[in-house]
């Protein structure tokens with residue numbers, strides 16, 4: 469098929485027409501169980517009645533006013549987020565990358581406001597993914613994403629994920645902050661240990677650095693806590709979120725403490741669309757549901773059931789599954805065959821999973837997924853594994 473879309477994606481020749489809960493129906497009428505959630509975005513699945521209601525109700529009233537005016541929906545959502553996190557302030561964006569841009573600007577501005585504009589360098593990590601803008605590809609440091617786009621934005625140093633000594637070795641007079649995903653998503657669901665994250669906090673405190681978490685993928689209930697950092701006991705100064713918070717409506721944010729955000733005064737940052745009434749109304753509905761009593765416990769329980777099932781797959785198909793990673797409903801299946809082949813085999817079973825680094829298939833189903841769907845998904849994963857089984861020896865097949 470010819471396409472007028474800039475060919476930056478190798479798209480599967482598969483389009484969807486509708487969705488309900490964890491299920492998507494293709495344009496040719498086939499139902500798929502979605503264990504990818506549109507890359508951790510469809511946190512409440514598809515066509516959630518309360519999200520549809522929030523969107524259509526606001527859609528009938530008012531879509532956009534700009535940030536030159538007070539936006540009550542954004543005010544309420546921001547207050548909800550600060551009441552349930554370390555943060556005092558929220559700035560809304562339309563994407564994860566923009567949330568990271570704002571995070572990085574806040575980190576730099578803090579030291580500038582303290583009379584130390586030279587402390588603009590940020591320590592980030594190998595395997596990191598922070599988005600595709602010029603600043604965020606520099607922060608991510610992946611040579612494949614930087615290639616051909618000119619000199620990378622100055623000011624990022626990369627340490628080894630999980631290795632505190634490698635971080636400490638990079639801290640110099642110009643270092644102002646550390647930026648890390650508590651669980652690296654694109655890299656293959658690499659979970660930062662509690663000890664590592666607390667160690668980063670301690671390093672920041674000792675050296676006067678700010679600590680920033682990128683929870684664009686791990687935040688808003690994905691791991692069974694509202695934010696993944698809550699598992700660790702380490703609290704950031706600044707944090708980026710996106711993906712799940714909009715439930716499919718483009719919405720992101722960065723959150724900051726009053727102290728870390730003290731340089732971000734009138735005129736220092738902006739966004740025409742960020743936190744507009746439509747986005748904020750949907751975000752409010754998402755956060756209301758995720759924070760409703762019992763919701764996060766259910767995510768933790770469902771995640772444990774799924775994880776147990778994946779571990780059983782590893783036992784029954786050791787030639788295909790090398791390991792299981794992750795927390796809550798942010799899981800990864802370490803594979804022996806190429807992950808792209810496995811994703812295709814799963815799709816042949818009408819199950820969607822998402823490739824990641826380290827030859828891992830990411831499993832990021834809607835948080836509202838039920839036990840029956842977990843079991844159905846596991847059955848389909850087992851069938852996908854079986855499709856890789858080595859052909860039986862000839863005499864066995866004959867016998």
Ligand SMILES: *Cc1c(COP(=O)(O)O)cnc(C)c1O
Pocket residue numbers: 562563564565566568597598599600649653654682683684685710711
């Ligand atoms: C997806 C992602 C981003 C970028 O978000 P976009 O909305 O694609 O710009 C940044 N950080 C992490 C951890 C992500 O998973």
